[in-house]
Amino acid sequence: MTRVSRRRLLGTGALTAAGAVVAAGAAPSAAARTAPAGTVSASADVVIVGAGLSGLIAARDLAAAGRSVLVLEARERPGGRVYGMPLGDGTTSEGGAEFIGPTQDRIAALAKDMGVATYATYNEGKNVYYRDGKRSLYATDGILGAVPPDWGVVDLELALLRLGGMIKDVPVGEPWKAAKAQEWDAQTFFTWSRSNTISSGARFLMDAFASSTLSMRSQEVSLLYLLNYAASAGNESTPGTVDRLINTKGGAQESRFVGGSQEVPVRLAAKLGDIIRYNAPVRSIVTGSGGVTVNADGITASAERVIVAMSPAIAGKIDYSPALPASRAQLMQRYPMGSIAKFVAVYDTPFWRADGLTGQAVADSGAIDATFDNSPPDGSRGILMGFMNQANIRKLDAASAADVRAAGLDSFTKLFGDKAADPKLTAFQRWDNEVWSGGGPVGIAPPGALTAFGPALRAACGPVHWAGTETSDYWTGYMDGAVRSGERVAKEVHAAL
Ligand SMILES: Cc1cc2nc3c(=O)[nH]c(=O)nc-3n(C[C@H](O)[C@H](O)[C@H](O)COP(=O)(O)OP(=O)(O)OC[C@H]3O[C@@H](n4cnc5c(N)ncnc54)[C@H](O)[C@@H]3O)c2cc1C
Known part of the structure; x- marks a missing residue:
């Protein structure tokens, strides 16, 4: 029997x-x-x-x-952690996982089986960089992918080269077996980046890399963990790289699911x-x-x-x-778990596109530290999505819904101009107070x-x-x-x- x-x-x-x-x-x-x-x-x-x-x-x-x-x-x-956040008008926007990119073969095969198509994340034009109270624009496909052309770029490039060499020495999925595992696991990504860069720009972007991929401060993350995270951004035939983690084109943010990942x-x-x-x-x-x-x-x-x-x-x-x-x-x-939240605002049109902007931004201040264009495939309305990282959401622990909305729109306005101040709808999803997730993304x-x-x-x-x-x-x-x-x-x- x-x-x-x-x-x-x-x-x-x-x-x-x-x-x-x-x-x-x-x-x-x-x-x-x-x-x-x-x-x-x-x-x-x-x-x-x-x-x-x-x-x-x-x-x-x-x-x-x-x-x-x-x-x-x-x-x-x-x-x-894959969830369609209600926008209040019967539609949703991704409140959790959203993007899919090259070498993510298993989720791609599953989506195909389920009849869920993908489309390219909007990536035409320039990105916004906001640091020390100054707003500037940078091209998306520069030598370092999504890195602005300034602020110790050589310094950053050298550090990334060193990092790339170390990533190759990590056995994917078993980082504790790396020859230098003990040395790398005895330090944070913060201490490593401080010893391997000198410019404040490179240091800011190193921290932004840890924060935008893990939603943890670089002070909290083992260097070994981060090396394995990058090594794992590939598949059995294509080694993982930092670029594949952070890039839109050619990287983990390349595409989205029609109808939403949920x-x-x-x-x-x-x-x-x-x-x-x-x-x-x-x-x-x-x-x-x-x-x-x-x-x-x-x-x-x-x-x-x-x-x-x-x-x-x-x-x-x-x-x-x-x-x-x-x-x-x-x-x-x-x-x-990392601490992460998403804030979205819905507009009649994706107005930033007409201004030559991708809708992607990196910022060192305000409630939102990174943004994307979350509009539907036909661009029939504009949706801006902003990530609130760990430190930023903790500041909003006791904030009312109205305060969160004001903080989110203040960020969008600084990054994309006054047209961002008056959306039709907004929505907010934080993960660190979700009992059955305890945070995110990972x-x-x-x-x-x-x-x-x-x-x-x-x-x-x-x-x-x-x-x-x-x-x-x-x-x-x-x-x-x-x-x-x-x-x-x-x-x-x-x-x-
Ligand atoms: C804001 C955010 C953005 C992200 N962006 C992306 C992205 O763009 N692309 C990407 O690929 N990934 C992204 N991720 C990560 C992705 O969501 C996760 O890697 C993936 O969904 C994890 O799936 P899982 O099954 O491992 O865990 P989970 O999705 O966490 O599933 C665990 C399940 O267990 C349930 N559960 C927990 N405790 C109990 C219990 N005691 N009894 C019964 N059930 C329980 C939970 O409710 C949940 O349904 C993001 C995540 C977040 C939060």
Whole structure:
């Protein structure tokens, strides 16, 4: 008797599309018996915690391999850090992940499967650079990609060359194995950039690089982590580079999804159907001799294996019994999320285009530190999107919605002129106060964490397996990494079963 058919005998309840049993009265384990009244029981070969891209892909692949699967998701929607932020008029704009670029093959293949097309991010004209109270313009395709032509550009170029050499020496996805791992993990990106640049312009742009890719201050990030992040910005045949991380054309910001990135997880979740249970935050995972019991609000599920598909920091909020091995438990205490927010303003037209501007900007002051043109493919209306980085959003912790709007529009006006002051709509999404994300775009490693605890990122703890973009070799931190991690963990669990 296979596990699936044996499990089918358990239930008096309905058998879901991928074979998971949800029964109103069954009590498969001690943990289930102590569950609050009204809690339903379920069983499957594999329970997946989290319906972000990584969890959805693991579910897709395991179901396709004939395993029964149940996905428990805390929110009322799929997608996690991929989210269409409502604009208040029935439409949305990307509040979380947005862009896709070259070598991100796995998210590209998924989008194609889901029938979601892509289009080029608007990139015609000049970018705005705002520093020390002065606004200037620079060409997008200069020698250093998106770097303004000034402010110690030679200094910066030399530092980037040195960085590029170091990136080549990082084994992608296993940075703790680099020959100089200990030396690089003993310092922050800030200390390295201060020792390797002399001009304030180069230093500002080095900090802006860390901040715009990770939304962490460069003082908080291990040099080794950042080197691996750049090394991972490629694929099996194309090595990762800093340029591919930061550029629009030829880089990670090259394209967007028609209808918004959330179309990808939303359509995938719809295909998976009723194997996903929403509003079911998992509180504890109990491993016993007969398998695993996963206790969520309203449902207790038993399984042979469980996949926790989220960032290490958020995985650390679940209670594990027995306690996880120390290296995994400690890793989850040492992998904080960045802090990031997006502010968007909607205008009748993308007026900055007529002014010869791409809509992209970098700024050293104001609430917004980087911007993009988020207009729809036909440019039928103009949408400016501004990233608020860690320090900037923290200043707005206690701000009212009106204050946030005023701060966002003040930035847009400084960067793009008075026409930016009067939008039709605005919207704001911050991630650091989202209970089920804890920040974004990605979990980062401070000094010392990767060399001591890095191998615990992917190593299964008995029947408990780990997915999430943070566990990916290539494109860690991106949707592509999330998809890759789901594919990897599905193979791992299928083999283990
Ligand atoms: C503002 C922002 C901008 C970004 N921009 C880009 C971009 O342009 N391009 C790009 O490729 N990537 C971008 N990213 C990163 C991208 O969103 C992530 O890499 C990717 O979505 C992560 O997917 P995941 O499945 O690993 O994790 P998540 O999306 O975090 O999924 C985890 C899921 O687990 C659920 N969950 C958490 N705890 C529990 C629990 N206890 N019980 C049940 N469910 C739980 C969560 O609700 C969530 O649905 C951005 C992210 C942010 C926040």
